[in-house]
Amino acid sequence: MAEVSIENLDIRFGAVSVLNDLNLQIAEGEFIVLLGSSGCGKSTLLNAIAGLIDVSGGKVRIGGEDKTDAEPKDRGIGMVFQSYALYPQTTVEGNLSFGLRMAKMPKDEIARRIDRVSKMLQIEPYLKRRPAALSGGQRQRVAIGRALVRDADIYLFDEPLSNLDAKLRAELRVELKELHQTIGKTMIYVTHDQVEAMTLATRIAVMQNGVIQQLAAPEDIYERPANLFVAGFVGSPGMNFFSGHLRSEAGKAVFAINDGPEIDVSDYAFDAPLEQGGEAVLGIRPEHLFVDAGDLPLRLPFTVKVSESMGADSVLWGTTAGQKASVRFGSDLKLNPPRGSEMELGFSPRALSLFDAESGVRL
Amino acid sequence: MRMSSEKTLARTGVYAFLVISAAFFLMPFYVMVVTSLKTMDEIRVTSIFALPDTPTLQAWVTAWQSACTGLNCNGLSVGFFNSVMIMVPATVFSILLGAVTGYALSFWRPKGTGLIFGILLVAAFIPYQVFIYPLVRMLSQVGLYNSLAGIVAIHVIFGMPIMVLLFRNYYAGLPRDLFSAARVDGGGFWVIFIRLILPLSPPILIVAVILQSTHIWNDFLFGLVFAGSDNQPMTVLLNNIVNSTQGEKAYNVNMAATILTAAVPLIIYLASGRWFVRGIAAGAVKG
Ligand SMILES: Nc1ncnc2c1ncn2[C@@H]1O[C@H](COP(=O)(O)OP(=O)(O)O)[C@@H](O)[C@H]1O
Ligand SMILES: [Mg+2]
Numbered sequence: 001m002a003e004v005s006i007e008n009l010d011i012r013f014g015a016v017s018v019l020n021d022l023n024l025q026i027a028e029g030e031f032i033v034l035l036g037s038s039g040c041g042k043s044t045l046l047n048a049i050a051g052l053i054d055v056s057g058g059k060v061r062i063g064g065e066d067k068t069d070a071e072p073k074d075r076g077i078g079m080v081f082q083s084y085a086l087y088p089q090t091t092v093e094g095n096l097s098f099g100l101r102m103a104k105m106p107k108d109e110i111a112r113r114i115d116r117v118s119k120m121l122q123i124e125p126y127l128k129r130r131p132a133a134l135s136g137g138q139r140q141r142v143a144i145g146r147a148l149v150r151d152a153d154i155y156l157f158d159e160p161l162s163n164l165d166a167k168l169r170a171e172l173r174v175e176l177k178e179l180h181q182t183i184g185k186t187m188i189y190v191t192h193d194q195v196e197a198m199t200l201a202t203r204i205a206v207m208q209n210g211v212i213q214q215l216a217a218p219e220d221i222y223e224r225p226a227n228l229f230v231a232g233f234v235g236s237p238g239m240n241f242f243s244g245h246l247r248s249e250a251g252k253a254v255f256a257i258n259d260g261p262e263i264d265v266s267d268y269a270f271d272a273p274l275e276q277g278g279e280a281v282l283g284i285r286p287e288h289l290f291v292d293a294g295d296l297p298l299r300l301p302f303t304v305k306v307s308e309s310m311g312a313d314s315v316l317w318g319t320t321a322g323q324k325a326s327v328r329f330g331s332d333l334k335l336n337p338p339r340g341s342e343m344e345l346g347f348s349p350r351a352l353s354l355f356d357a358e359s360g361v362r363l
Numbered sequence: 364m365r366m367s368s369e370k371t372l373a374r375t376g377v378y379a380f381l382v383i384s385a386a387f388f389l390m391p392f393y394v395m396v397v398t399s400l401k402t403m404d405e406i407r408v409t410s411i412f413a414l415p416d417t418p419t420l421q422a423w424v425t426a427w428q429s430a431c432t433g434l435n436c437n438g439l440s441v442g443f444f445n446s447v448m449i450m451v452p453a454t455v456f457s458i459l460l461g462a463v464t465g466y467a468l469s470f471w472r473p474k475g476t477g478l479i480f481g482i483l484l485v486a487a488f489i490p491y492q493v494f495i496y497p498l499v500r501m502l503s504q505v506g507l508y509n510s511l512a513g514i515v516a517i518h519v520i521f522g523m524p525i526m527v528l529l530f531r532n533y534y535a536g537l538p539r540d541l542f543s544a545a546r547v548d549g550g551g552f553w554v555i556f557i558r559l560i561l562p563l564s565p566p567i568l569i570v571a572v573i574l575q576s577t578h579i580w581n582d583f584l585f586g587l588v589f590a591g592s593d594n595q596p597m598t599v600l601l602n603n604i605v606n607s608t609q610g611e612k613a614y615n616v617n618m619a620a621t622i623l624t625a626a627v628p629l630i631i632y633l634a635s636g637r638w639f640v641r642g643i644a645a646g647a648v649k650g
Contacts, residue, residue, distance in 0.1 A: 050547060052546060052547075072543075072546045072549075073547065073548070078547065082540070083538050083540045085540035085541045086544075087541065087544075088563065089562040089563065098558075102549045103549055150547075
């Protein structure tokens with residue numbers, strides 16, 4: 001059994017509190033990604049699960065058992081590090097067998113496991129080489145192999161792909177996803193890369209300043225961000241935010257963009273029924289704004305500043321009622337409006353998000 | 364590509380400087396060697412720079428086996444073996460202790476690591492003379508005063524600050540993930556030290572061996588105070604020979620005795636200079 005449950009976890013380094021009363025439940029077989037910018041406490045949380053740092057308060061349960069004070073080796077985990085952390089003085093084979101030899105496993109069982117894992121990861125040709133004689137991608141495969149031979153219930157990854165170049169990163173990302181589908185073990189994966197998070201995760205935990213801002217499936221994170229931080233962190237180009245005022249008027253909900261038009265947001269799926277209005281922020285993703293408005297019910301004015309082609313997609317950067325905005329559309333539209341052009345963009349009430357301006361919480 | 368003439372000039376200057384400095388530092392050594400190969404009669408009448416007329420090793424033989432140190436006339440040889448008996452265990456134990464402590468402080472970081480480190484740092488800069496009297500009392504309390512074990516223990520204790528600092532700084536430069544990986548793989552304190560950390564330590568081990576062995580060999584004060592008459596190191600015997608007050612000063616024997624005593628650290632430096640620099644550089648870059 002390999003569910004992980006973190007209860008009221010506190011981690012302090014001296015006077016600095018990095019994690020404070022953090023709770024997280026992970027079911028068996030999940031692929032959880034901890035996503036956040038550098039220094040937000042992702043590695044600290046992962047190390048606490050691994051037993052590599054002392055916990056100041058709270059509990060870590062693995063498979064239902066309290067493992068808060070257990071040694072790393074007694075937690076049924078395998079771990080992969082950003083810097084690969086291969087033992088430099090021994091061969092690939094020596095790296096793979098290091099832990100098994102320490103556990104006094106019989107030789108034939110060690111050989112069997114190394115054989116299986118090195119076939120799975122295609123590292124057989126370099127079993128006799130030292131880590132220094134391998135490329136970055138090969139090293140990270142070996143590091144993954146070293147975690148896999150442990151036959152753990154849970155695999156922990158700390159930014160395993162961030163030292164690799166873009167192409168290799170994409171390749172290994174797919175391999176990792178395939179690996180998860182093949183072995184079906186619980187995986188907890190730390191990254192600051194939202195593409196990795198969106199593609200790999202069954203659920204993403206978006207973190208900021210040691211606090212999990214939202215824990216949800218990638219689609220939910222993307223489409224229904226719980227607050228302004230999550231909305232702004234995920235997506236590229238980032239979500240458009242328009243400040244304004246929200247009010248309830250004759251059974252209708254109306255959002256008035258500062259110095260701009262009023263938008264009827266009655267068809268927006270409010271989290272709680274709108275009682276009284278207030279300062280709010282309307283968020284909409286660049287690809288949910290349409291240059292060709294068609295019969296979309298809602299409209300926004302837009303003034304073009306720069307147009308940018310990114311291959312399959314193009315982006316127009318400009319302003320709406322004086323606030324920064326961007327629109328993304330397929331390059332096949334062959335649209336290249338000159339600077340200063342005025343246009344009308346269409347969008348649907350289902351595609352937008354509304355946040356309380358003060359608390360940042362989704363409305 | 365051809366070197367510009369300025370560069371050639373600069374290079375010539377550098378070499379000239381190096382040759383002159385080398386000559387300057389080699390001069391006393393030259394005087395010592397030629398003096399040690401002369402007889403006393405010759406020394407009285409010739410310049411100290413003159414080469415010996417009929418070189419003889421007699422002074423060396425005397426220095427090694429029959430020069431008088433006070434009442435004994437057994438030469439330096441006893442001191443040589445005493446020094447070896449002190450240097451080898453003291454070097455080995457101080458390095459092992461320093462390496463293990465440095466490893467514990469950088470990777471396991473027990474509570475109070477900062478405090479321990481601070482104390483060591485301060486201790487490294489306290490003149491050790493102030494500890495001598497209390498240490499004499501302490502060692503005689505536990506029956507180690509005037510014994511081989513006592514002098515070895517003194518060297519190990521006084522070697523700790525520098526050894527711990529050296530190893531801690533070197534280990535601080537090793538990636539911590541390596542240590543974490545070994546812990547996940549099931550390594551405990553000693554297994555990780557022996558199987559992972561020690562194999563990564565040769566550069567700093569070489570530096571430590573050189574520092575400690577030469578330092579311990581060159582020690583005079585601790586040997587004089589703590590070793591006792593049976594274990595007097597070579598430096599103490601050398602002092603007794605050179606400063607013996609009876610009769611005429613035997614310059615040739617004194618020179619030979621001095622070179623013999625200095626030979627061990629000299630050989631260690633010459634044999635390991637390259638590794639020493641490499642190890643220090645590795646430590647500097649990583650630390
Ligand atoms: N051993 C430590 N001592 C003191 N502060 C630490 C230690 N480890 C991490 N921190 C601090 O905790 C915060 C979170 O670090 P970390 O979990 O490594 O962030 P992330 O992995 O999200 O980039 C950082 O501000 C970092 O400076
Ligand atoms: Mg990190």
